[in-house]
Amino acid sequence: MKFNNYLLLTIPICLLIGCSNNNVENEMKIIHKDNIAYQSEDHRKIVLDGTSNTRELGGYKTEDGRSLKWGVLYRSDKLSELTDADQEYLLQLGIKRVIDFRSSEEKQNEPDQLPSTLKYIEMPIEADGAIRPKVEAILKGDLNEDVGAILVETNKEFISDFSGVYKGFIESLIENQEPTLFHCTAGKDRAGFAAALVLLAVGVPEKIVIEDYMKTNKYTEETIQDYINKINLYSLGSVDAEILRPLLGVEERFIRAALDEIKQKYGSVENFIRDELKIRDESIIELKNFLLTES
Template sequence: MYKKAVFLTLCFFLAQCSNNNNLMDRPIHKINQTSQTEDHRLLPMDGSYNTRELGGYKTKDGKFVKWGVLYRSDKLSDLSSTDEQYLQNLGIKRIVDFRSATEKTEDPDIIPEGIDYVEMPIAVDGAMRSQIEAILKGETNKDIKSFLVDANKEFITDYADVYSKFLKDLIANKGPTLFHCTAGKDRAGFAAAITLIALGVSKDDVISDYMKTNAFTADRIDQMIRQIKLMSLYQVDAEIMRPLLGVEQEYIETAFQTAEERYGSLENYIKVGLSISDSEIQKLRSLLLES
């Protein structure tokens, strides 16, 4: 019975919730529009709960990230036809998917017509599922938070090639880009972080963006905790899942610390670890920043 409860918990964790929104009520963020506010950052979607704008952040030299050019998101497998039209209306030209082959097979993205789809897999799903199951069964002393701390270290140590490819793809200037993983918080969260660092946004603002997942998904997380308790017949301590459903500042700070220990600074990690030259950084900034 307990194993069944664990299985149901894992199944529920992999499921997603949705909202209903009218297309006419959805904001369209135009390039070179600096008057947008934080209220516009989370996009209203039927089949996605963590699709966000990265525009508006101020850089250390006084410029701003353009609105309407960079979006981060959770998986796009549950998009409604209204969502598809909305992404087209936003002018998105490219979708980058960080999920593994298994994740994409189980929940293939719905790609709106006219938008290019690029796969840049970071395969953590198998390890994640087995680790979560072991934690829920009490077969390991490691907790979920420790697992995610280690996963963020691996973004630096094991996946430099993927994140280098991602930044170079942005530098190639193929139009407004949406990038995502499954929940839109870990793999996509780190991609957002290094992009903002490369653009010259302060570390404090980068961490603030990373932590917005918790604010934007708080109600959903509480709902999932309640459902896990019910589905497991209260045999699973659902609260131990909370660090997995949201983010902790320690996660991204661990990634930053690992990069700084290996390369001296985050900027040097981007230049040396990700092989992004000074001229490429300047091109990225010319494409994505405005005064």
């Protein structure tokens, strides 16, 4: 039992902070902005050896008929396992800035491996403090709870506790107007809300925003299943790792919790950006001019 207890305390932490899938398929390194043939949904994922949830945000249509430029905005999971080839690929993509939403502990344990020429910006969101003890309790059988409800509350906290960080994120895009990659650890919660916020800010319909959010499940399916299998194996059957699946991927209710919180408190995302984040309408026009192109 001592061996199993060790697993219960250590494996959940690994799962929550994100795990990369290094079994990368033999796919060519695509530079979307330079090749219109690859500017499509089928080629949105950026294939790296050291990540499993990196993607291009170009091509999404806005309600006014424009679309996001390719080669300008990327979202990802942690970059601590990037190979030299991965780092070279980031440079080929034209990325100039990396924004890291991870906590101080996460960054200390697994620092980003980046080319020295990239600008590295820290915008920490310490949102996992209540998650780990709950997951450990659930796995040990001490707590009977819907684990997905944990991330519903976490997404609400992005609005109540971390709006200042997301204000800084949007303002950073406006002020610098350089190709940017932003990430957290798993690339799905903190980075997922950041992607949703900026897409909604420039006029991408909510339906499309949620579809982008849900792509995490497609891109990380193999990685998630691999870790569930490992937990079941190494716990000698004493743990049903399937109960963790909601935490390892995404569900629509997670992002809807954040969006519903915004609508309940502010009426609309536009009001939230203007009244809570204090970002002027003129600045959002600048953001649109930077990110959008005529279709």
